[in-house]
Amino acid sequence: MDYFLLLCSLLLPVVSAVEETLMDTKWATTELAWTAHPETGWEEVSGYDDAMNPIRTYQVCNVREVNQNNWLRSDFIPRKDVLRVYVEMKFTVRDCNSIPNIPGSCKETFNLFYYESDSDSATATSPFWMENPYVKVDTIAPDESFSMLESGRVNTKVRSFGPLSKAGFYLAFQDLGACMSLISVRVFYKKCSTTIANFAVFPETATGAEATSLVIAPGTCVPNALEVSVPLKLYCNGDGEWMVPVGACTCSSGFEPAMKDTQCQACSPGTFKSKQGDGFCSPCPANSRASSGASSVCSCRNGFYRSDSDSPESSCTTVPSSPRSVISSVNETSLVLEWSDPRDLGGREDIFYNVICKKCLPERGMCSRCDDNVDISPRHLGLTQRRVAVRNLQAHTQYSFEIQAVNGVSNKSPYSPQFSAVNITTNQAAPSAVPTVHLMAATASTMSLSWLPPEKPNGIILDYEIKYHEKDQGEAIAHTMTAQRSNARIEGLKTGTPYVVQVRARTVAGYGRYSSPADFSTNLQTDPPKSWQEQLPLIVGSATATLVFIIAVVVIAIVCLRKQRNGSESEYTEKLQQYKSPIVTPGMKVYIDPFTYEDPNEAVREFAKEIDVSCVKIEEVIGAGEFGEVCRGRLKLPGRREIIVAIKTLKVGYTDRQRRDFLSEASIMGQFDHPNIIRLEGVVTKSRPVMIVTEFMENGALDSFLRLNDGQFTVIQLVGMLRGIAAGMKYLSDMNYVHRDLAARNILVNSNLVCKVSDFGLSRFLEDDATDPTYTSSLHAPMCCASTFPLDCVFLTLSLPLVCV
CATH class of the missing domain: 3.30.200.20 (Phosphorylase Kinase; domain 1)
Structure with a gap:
C-alpha cells in the first residue's frame, strides 16, 4: 500500500459518508416481476416486515431435488456515472440439518452476480444463465440459519463491485439448493457530500472504482478568502469520507473567520484587519478611525499621520512642538547653540532637529540664508543631539538661528515645522590664516618670500609675523621677524640648509592662524656627481638581475622540451585517471543515524x-x-x-x-x-x-516500469539493472546502513536504465513498532519477496541479501 494511502487510512474523516440509493425493494408497492430461471425456481411472495409493512420477497426451497441451479435477475439499474456500487441483502436461510430426509445437495449459501449493459436489453434467455457473461461478486453465507421450530432470523450482508463503465447493470442471484427467502435488496453508492474545510468549499464527490481509491476534489475558497497554498484539494476515500485537506485558504484583509471557520465576515466599523490570515479584526489604533466595515486600515484623524514605514497597526501621531530653552554662547566669530527637547514629541520617538542659519542686515530689515562657508558641526540637518558648534561667521554681524523639531510624520503635515529662534551678534575676530607662502629668490644665506593677505582680515592688518627654523631642529628654536607688507627677506641663514617657514597676520583683535608650513632651502645649486664607490652597489645589482634573467630563460626552455617529448604519454595518463573507478576502503566512512x-x-x-x-x-x-x-x-x-x-x-x-x-x-x-x-x-x-x-528519475519506480515494459528488455539489460541495485546495496552495507524496505517499488529508474535505491524514510519509521521480520532483519540475512513481477527473487553475486525486483 502506498504510504499516502496508509497515512490517510489512519486519519479521522472530516465528514461522514453519504449513501445515495439506486434501488430498494423494501419500498416496492407492486410486484417486482423480476426474471427467474427456471420458472419453478425463485417465487415472488408478498409478506410483512417487523413493522407490519407490506413487502415483496423472493423465496426458493427445492432442497429435495438434486442439481438445483435457480437464477433470479433484477430489473435494469442505471448507474448514474457511479464507478462502484454496494448491494445490501436481507435474507433468511433454513438450516439443512432441520430438514429430514433430504439428499446431500442441500445448501445454506447463494451467489451474487452482476451484468453490465448500455441499455435494458436483457430477455428470458439472454444473457445466458451462467457465470460468464455474468460476473460473480461473492458467495453469500448467513451468519445465522433457522429451523422449523424457530422464527426466521434475518441476515444482512453488504457487498460492493466495480469499476462500472456502462450505462447500467442487472443483479443476479443464483441458488444451488438452499431453502431461503430474499427479503429485500438495496443498491446504493457512497459519496462525499459538499463540505467546507480550511475556508474552502469542496463539491459533492462520488467514491472511486476501488475500495482503496482516493478521488481528488478541487476546492474553491469561500467568499472573501484567498489561497495560501496551491493546489487546493481534498481526497474522498472509498468509504465516502473526506480525508485531511491539502492546501488551505485564509480570510482576506478586512475579513475575519466566522461560523466555525466556514465563512469570512467583514470587520465591523471601528475595527480593522491589515493582513490576510486566520487572525481576527482589532480595534482601530489611537487617533484613527474606520467609518465603514471590511477595513484593512484605519485612517488617521485630522492633524494626525502615519509615516511611510509605520505599519497599519501603529497609532497615528502628530508633529512635535518647538524646542525649548535655546542657549547661545558667542566667542568672537564662533557660536555654540544648545536646547532642550520639545514639550510634546507628537507621540513618536524618532525626534531629530534642523538648524537654519540666517544672516541679517539691520539697515535693510531682512535676513537671508547664510553662505556655504559657515560651518555647522556636526551638521545642520537631521541632528539627533541637542548641541551644535557654528564657525566661520563674520565679525560684528547679526545672525538669526532657527532650531526646528521634526519627526517621522513632519513631512506629512501641510504646515512648516515648529521652531525656536535665537538672534546673536558676533564679536571682533582675529584675521584668518595667510594663504600659501612663496619663495621668490634665495642665495647661500638669504631667502626672499611673498604671500597674499588673509581672505578674512576681520579688520585692518597691522603687520605680519614670519616664523622660521631649520627643518632638522624643530620649532623649539624657531626665529621670528615682522613685516609691514606682504613680503619679506630673511638674512643670516646657513648655506645649503632647508628651512620651514610660516606667516600670520595681526589686527587689533590679535594674531590670526599661521599659514601651512612651507619648506625652502638656501642652496639652489645642483649636487656634485657621485663617486664610483657610491655607484658600485648599483652596478653590482644590475649585473645580478641580468644573470637571474638568463637562468630563468634556460629553465623554461628545458621544461618545454620535456613536455613536447612526453605529450602523448601525459594525455594517456590523464585519460586513465578519468576512467579509473574510485576505491572505497571499508570502514573509512560510516553512516551516522x-x-x-x-x-x-x-x-x-x-x-x-x-x-x-x-x-x-x-x-x-x-x-x-x-x-x-x-x-x-x-x-x-x-x-x-x-x-x-x-x-x-x-x-x-x-x-x-x-x-x-x-x-x-x-x-x-x-x-x-x-x-x-x-x-x-x-x-x-x-x-x-x-x-x-x-x-529526477524519468522512468519512475522499478515495479511499474517492468509491468509497463514486460518482455521488452534483454537478459543483459535486466542483469545490468540488477547489478546496479546490488552495487547500491553493497555501498550501503559498507556504510553500515540497513535499508529495511528494499523492494522494487523503492528502486527508481532513469532514462538510461540506471537503477538507484531510494526511500530511506522507513529506516526510523518502523524501528519503534516493527513486527514484520522483513524490515528488522540484518542486512546480510535473506529478505522475503512480495513482488509478482516477471523477474522475481534473484540472488546477486556480490555478497548481498536477496533483492526483490
Missing part, C-alpha cells in the same frame, strides 16, 4: 545543503507520499545550469514530529554518494512548504 543527535535539525544542517526557495520551481504534481505531495520541478542554482528535479513537500499543518521525520530522510540521503543511490540536491527549510529536492 540522524536521530542520535540531541537536536535532529543539527543533522539536517550537517548533511543536507539548504537551497533558497527562489531557485526551486514546481511544475507538476506526480504523486503523493507519506508526508505530502511529490512534484516534478526545476532547480537553478547560481553558477550552475538548470536541472529537472523531484520535490517532496511537507503538507500544511504538520507537527514538529512530522517535520523531524520528514527531514530525517534528507539527513540520511545526504551522507551517501554513489551512482546507484538516489542523489540529494538539498532541502528548503527556511520557507513554506518545507521541501526535499532530489535528482
